[in-house]
Amino acid sequence: MHLAREIEGHNYNYYVLDNPVVSDEEYDHLMARLTLLEADHPEYRPVNSPTTRIGAKVPSGVKTVRHSVSMLSLDNTYSIDELKEWQARVTDALDGRQPDDVVELKIDGVSCSLVYVNGRLTSAATRGNGEEGEDVTHHVRAMRSVPLELRPVKGVAIPSLLEVRGEVYMDRRDFELFNRARQEAGDDVFANPRNSASGALKLLDPAESAKRKLRFFAHSFGRIEGGLVLLSHWDFLTAARSFGLAVNSYSRLCVTFDDVVAACGEFQALRSTLPFDVDGAVVKVNSFADQRLLGETMKSPRWAVAYKFPAFQATTVVNDIVVQVGRTGVLTPVAELEPVACNGVMVARATLHNFDELERLGVSKGDRVLLERAGDVIPKIVKVVERSAERIVVRKVPTDCPSCREDFICVDEGMVAFRCVNPECPRQLERRIVHFASRDAMDIEGLGDSAAAGLVDQGLVRSIADIFSLSADGLLSLGSFGPKKADNLIKAVSESRSRGLSRLVFGLGIPNVGIKASRLLARRFGTMDSLMGASLETLQDVPGMGEVSSKALIRFFTRPETCRLVERLREAGLVMEETETAAKTSLSGKTFVFTGELVKYTRGSASALVRALGAEVGAGVTRETDFVVAGPAAGSKLKKAIDLGIRILSEAEFEEMVNGQ
Template sequence: MDDVDVQERIAELRKLIERYNYEYYVLDQPSVSDAEYDALMNELRQLEAEHPELITPDSPTQRVGAPPSSAFGTVRHEIPMLSLGNVFNEQELRQWAERVYRLAGRRDIEFVTEPKIDGSAVSILYRNGVYERGATRGDGVQGEDVTPNIRTVRNVPLRLHDVDGIHVPEVLEVRGEIYMRKSDFEELNRRRGEAGEILFANPRNAAAGSLRQLDPNVTASRPLRFYAWDVGIIEGGRHNGTHSANLDLLRTLGIPTAPDYRVWQTIDEVWAECERWLSLREELDFEIDGVVVKVNDVDLQAELGTVSREPRWAIAYKFPAIQKTTVLRDIEVNVGRTGSLNPVAILDPVEIGGVVVRRATLHNEDEIRRLGLMIGDRVVVQRSGDVIPKIVAVVVSARDGDEQPFVMPDHCPVCGAAAVRLEGEVMRYCVNASCPARLREEVRHFVSRGAMDIEGFGSRLAEQFVDLGLIHSVADIYELDWERIRQLEGFGDKRVANLQASIEASKERPLSRLLHALGIRHVGERNARLLAQHFNRMDRIAAASMEELQAIPGFGNVVAEAVYDFFHEPQNLALIERLRAHGLRMTEADGDTAPADGRLAGKTVVLTGRLESMTREQAQEALRRMGATVTSSVSRKTDFVIVGQDPGSKADRARELGVQILDEQAFLALLNGATDEDPS
């Protein structure tokens, strides 16, 4: 072909591929087979490879290929991306509608309903029809620039075209959700399991984690999808008077929208639609945690405005926690890093909210006794949001007499040593300090994100290295036999080099991380920080008296005794000396010490629910830098509770005790110093 023919064929191929993408992703009506589609894409790639001067950014072949970034840039949202308020039942939904009627001064108001697919909110900007920028919601005012990553999402069009006399706006900002279908999630986890990689907890976590990869090629390898639920900025194009018309416009331009959005005249119809979606919840191939209800009139939306960073004209009806019944086939007892015997329920597989549940936590033998569990029982299993599945009840009426009682073993199921329950404890513990199961869990904990955070050293690798005899102590991580490791399947030069770099980088973790990694009983992240902030050096902690440890604010006698005992065991002191010899930091880095005079000094804070603007770890870090103590349970000593999306029982407990509750926006204002109010 001559140059003109090549240009024409490339243009034809791009147009065909865009059309087939629209049919597949937007209309869900593909007109060609996967093989035919792949053949067209391969032909386009070949022609562009031969004529690189004809490659354009909006070509379907250009979704991947951007180099990894060292960090995400920030994008400021010209129009804030607001969070939605929640209602949890019909009465609360009707109360919301009555407020809208009262503020509007009339009752002839149309509403739009859309399924609330569980994913990550993003903003996508088109300029003159060409994809220009993608950003996360962030704190609603500014988010992270993930342009190369969203470019890889297959159903996000890279170029928009005029259709049926409707012109593409000069500037168009589309807002929506990046999500993962249940079927794609199951397949992704299956592949990760075969590769020995850590499995994702649920489709939402998988989508969020995939979107925020510094390497866009990793994002491209994940089966992400996008759907639009609103228009942000629109310039030089058609302005519509209703939200539903805006969604129609996006769909016409080839942008996938919220499935089956509908317009209603009364709140009775809206509630019926909410109940319909609830009844369909288990049949859908995407996770849905509620229904979003919006006032349809765009001018009325502006008139109603916002309150506390939430629109008055929209609300999310949140579905109740999902419960299913299944059969308890067995109770498996695992051994933790401290030697604790941890019972786990083995269940007949049951799908709950898009995730096939086969196991559930049972905590301890007292919990088993409280529930009255027997092997063979039909049980009620609950999963809510990101919470680990748990058994909440036994269906006693379903018993047929074949059920068997469960007795907690008095010997370790791994090494056979005695398992004892000390006075005042709820757990049984294996007394063998050299138990292989304990070592595996110690290594897993040591390399984990909250501890030494050794990237690429996951649970499977920890188990493999222990079982092969490469690791007999966590100190062995820093003197691995790399020649032997290179001989193992899957350990090429690149993987070995990356793992070596990660291990080397972990040596710079501050003292608080190392203390947490050592697995001292009763010393989690909070107490490790208190220790590091109080003494600042490992040798000072090791030399501390019981009285000095008990004097640490927030330390009780039990914690002080556990720390004292740990540092008076010769084998623990020998371990610390080995780690010191390998160059691990034995002091707390200056920037990691929470200020004693910070704005939240002396305050005790609890986090519950999912934050939109940051991870839980980032929120905890920010609070600690302001001097706060972050705990996991609510008591009368708690100063305030920060509540995100899908809060659990901690929010209810806070209300019962009269503890102050801060929503995410108030929390962000506190972090940004936007208020001088003392949250107490």
């Protein structure tokens, strides 16, 4: 079909040529049109239509794939001197002749191998241990930067077999957006794009991994059979690009060693401006004849080497290791450091994440440690570089809470976390107050870190509800409040009573329930009582509420101290209803029907979203249906909708409509 080719052509322009000619919206429209056409004429659907990119979930776990040619790793060099030594060994082995080299960027991603048989993508696997990797075909098919079929090149036969190798990675921008969305949903964030990419390839559902917008760069091959004769690596890169595979444009053909050094220097200087993470350059001998002469060791080829860029690192001394108590009682070890500049920022603290990590690093007070900070990522301790003479061995896990000294410590289910479960723990209360008063929650100005600490330490506030009975005299007695400041806080507290249910729910700090989920919960249930009485099934119906967060929410609301708190807040006059009601939306009373597969939503979450906006979800298409949302593989419902002249929405249009509410 012409349209299918046009869409793949746009993918090629975007990912391979880096020169998009249509906007994302136009692209989505083309996809929606193709979906409609194919639903009408399934007989014309091409085997590798772009609508087939995201397939069904993988029913069982990972499948192991044996590589037909081992995927070797590269030896590393860490300085120009070491690189020079490598070049000298190569020249020696070639009887004094210095070969041409190709220098490429070393993308910090997940190495994968893609197999094309007669030009069609048939399978894909991760590098794994080099001999065996994991089957990731369904994820790689979903990546728009990977052609499902190689582009024909005039005068060049498509090889009967091409096993191409490269890196699956995530753009930094996509990574940041993805992490922000996770944070808003109350989920854990990923430390860096590579972790997120590698985690995506382990998921069972390609629609889920597609959300991370994985990309692929080809950099080498395992096997080429039939139809293509290549003499050098440079030829390979050129051929790969013309077949429609994305090849990183930062590749340089170098004749002298000085050119190699210059290319490495150029790439290193560009490093922080690139849209993706790189950790070095790769230098490869260009001619395949020379590569064969040089051969390989058991582990790595002799004709290629990695030149690792110096990381954004610094060393400093650990002044202390303290345990922080969060608002949910989670205890986190934190290293307090002798302040040091690292990648342009002064670093004085570094989280150790959890006690397993603390033990793994074996770090203790007085040690000199190596710090690393890449991009905007939080600094982390890589390793201990020098043990302190008088080591103070840190207990693996504290036996009591550093704030309340209660022995109430328990391992959190399924996590490597420890938690103080004392409901009256002062430090937890302090963090909960700060969260309750934060801008996205009850927005109480003047109730930040220091005010909260003062109120808790002086015993003026023993529960969040006490905030609403603060008096000017009480505040003045703290010493840190003058008359004006005290007045302002009392006014701000009073105003916050009418913020409404969604902000209140978020402010309560329920584990795994972020701002977005709080809003949807408030819209769905309308009142605090109705939310507190909700069943597991109805909760799971709300977008963004999985089984874990739904159970956590029920646990939270059945705790006696939560019930007491809610009662006291009610007595204090807080509005326990949603102020922005669903009835106000322009979609109320409308009926939606879903057909085909959705990428960003499950059928359940899309339906719940519609209901939250006061609209209905119909099972079948009738004259009463207002909108039909059609995804890939839409069937008879779509046809009926067309016949009845009902408005058809692509998933993107649906999302836009819903977000506009």
